[in-house]
Amino acid sequence: AQTVTQSQPEMSVQEAETVTLSCTYDTSENNYYLFWYKQPPSRQMILVIRQEAYKQQNATENRFSVNFQKAAKSFSLKISDSQLGDTAMYFCAFMSPHGSGNTGKLIFGQGTTLQVKP
């Protein structure tokens, strides 16, 4: 069974600095999707970035980028130029692709609470 582990329950960073959130996962599949979701105090689940395992190039979305290490089963999120609005809980998640018999289920890590300090 697939598992996702986020080993940092809480992190903090100064505004304008860079922070990296860690995520490791376990799977025997070769193709899959990995995600980072942001959950601000409003509770809304917001997709930050998505990576397809067959793509070697790391995904980027503005100030957010990932370091995807497939062999090491590692998927970290880097936030550059941190802003106060980045304060939130961040979840790493895994999904098997369509057609592999999966349920469409997202498997989530435990979450990392990020505090951006002024």
Added chain:
Amino acid sequence: NAGVTQTPKFQVLKTGQSMTLQCAQDMNHEYMSWYRQDPGMGLRLIHYSVGAGITDQGEVPNGYNVSRSTTEDFPLRLLSAAPSQTSVYFCASSWWQGNEKLFFGSGTQLSVL
């Protein structure tokens, strides 16, 4: 286009009471699902549906019941609420099962006393 709408946003129940969490989407999505979020455990799948009339269990289905009579609606029923069901509940939908673009509702905070 409202997306995924969940009601209510907050609810307090007494042990043994029943209630239904509502979820509706207006995007003609085939796939709908329910997750619960607990501290230190992330989100876990409760039940899911791949189309009207078809439902199946997820990772933590005990104590919950679902049905899917229309494409738009996927209600989650608690028949006899227990304190262990205190959680935040999310509904999520996508165009088909396994599609990686999931749309989440805004969540329901449920407390069972």
